[in-house]
Amino acid sequence: MAITRYLRGIIIGLAIVFLIVLAITAAYYPYSEEVPQELKVTQLPEWARKVFSMLGLPANWLWFPAIIYFFFVPFIGIFAILIGFLSAIGIFNDRINLVLALVFTLVLIPLGYFTRIAAAMFATLGMYSVAAFLFLFFFGVIGLVLDRLYEWGFTSSPYYTSLVIEGRYESLRDWFKRTMRDNAGCREVQDILQSMADELGKADKKWEKGNRAEAFSDLEKAALKYYNELRKKREAKIPVYITKPPKV
Numbered sequence: 333m334a335i336t337r338y339l340r341g342i343i344i345g346l347a348i349v350f351l352i353v354l355a356i357t358a359a360y361y362p363y364s365e366e367v368p369q370e371l372k373v374t375q376l377p378e379w380a381r382k383v384f385s386m387l388g389l390p391a392n393w394l395w396f397p398a399i400i401y402f403f404f405v406p407f408i409g410i411f412a413i414l415i416g417f418l419s420a421i422g423i424f425n426d427r428i429n430l431v432l433a434l435v436f437t438l439v440l441i442p443l444g445y446f447t448r449i450a451a452a453m454f455a456t457l458g459m460y461s462v463a464a465f466l467f468l469f470f471f472g473v474i475g476l477v478l479d480r481l482y483e484w485g486f487t488s489s490p491y492y493t494s495l496v497i498e499g500r501y502e503s504l505r506d507w508f509k510r511t512m513r514d515n516a517g518c519r520e521v522q523d524i525l526q527s528m529a530d531e532l533g534k535a536d537k538k539w540e541k542g543n544r545a546e547a548f549s550d551l552e553k554a555a556l557k558y559y560n561e562l563r564k565k566r567e568a569k570i571p572v573y574i575t576k577p578p579k580v
Contacts, residue, residue, distance in 0.1 A: 371398040387441045411437045425514050426575065501539065501548045503578040504555055508532045511562070514573045521565055521572055528558050552577075 372395040376384070381394045384403070393402045414433035418424065424432070509532075512525050531554040538547035555577035566572040 367392045367395065367398045367402065371395065371401065373397065387438075389441070407437060410440065425510065425573070427573075497544055497548055500578065501544070501551065504548070504551045505532065505536075507555060507575070507577045508551075511558070511574060515562070518571060520570045521562060524558060524561055524565075528554070531558075 372392075374396045375381075376394045376396060376399060381391075384394055384399070385391070389403060393399060411433050414436055415429055418429040418432060419426070508528055512528055515521055515525060532551070535547045535551040535554070538544075538550065559574060559577050562572050562574045566574065
């Protein structure tokens with residue numbers, strides 16, 4: 333699992349660099365609160381203007397469709413970046429990550445950073461959107477081709493094993509660990525959590541011995557099994573927190 337850990341480290345590193353660049357941009361970008369006239373088609377209702385003004389948005393942004401480009405798009409972008417960053421670090425569970433990302437994004441607005449970031453994003457939105465699309469499309473196509481070649485029996489190369497099987501296996505391991513961590517305080521499911529830990533240990537041993545396909549298959553079946561068991565516990569009003577395992 334060295335490759336996926338290496339890739340995760342790269343992603344976290346890039347996220348940190350991006351956040352640093354974002355902070356520098358917010359501090360020094362020579363932004364203007366002026367909005368192109370073509371984006372000031374319809375003024376927002378009075379109640380909406382009051383709400384956004386209370387949040388600290390400039391008056392020139394309180395038009396449609398300007399509010400979409402200067403508020404909603406940057407808000408979703410910053411929120412998504414923070415969610416991804418917190419999830420990659422893996423310190424908190426998904427609910428806490430969601431709250432932290434939302435709070436941090438909202439805090440940026442009255443501090444004045446949001447308006448600077450939004451202005452910078454608007455100025456470079458087209459360029460970065462095209463670059464991001466091409467990047468994701470390129471690697472997405474490669475992954476899809478490798479996936480189909482493996483499923484059709486044309487290849488069993490280490491390249492596929494490293495990038496696809498290993499990535500899926502690591503995702504399942506993360507799901508097992510997160511589920512056990514999030515429910516560690518629930519006494520009613522301790523037997524299930526112990527079985528999950530045992531199953532994960534067995535799969536890891538097979539993986540280390542080189543039986544990767546078997547280890548992945550066993551862990552995938554076990555994930556579905558324990559997901560259904562925990563879901564039944566939750567339906568029985570037991571306070572269990574679960575998410576659907578990947579690829580199940």
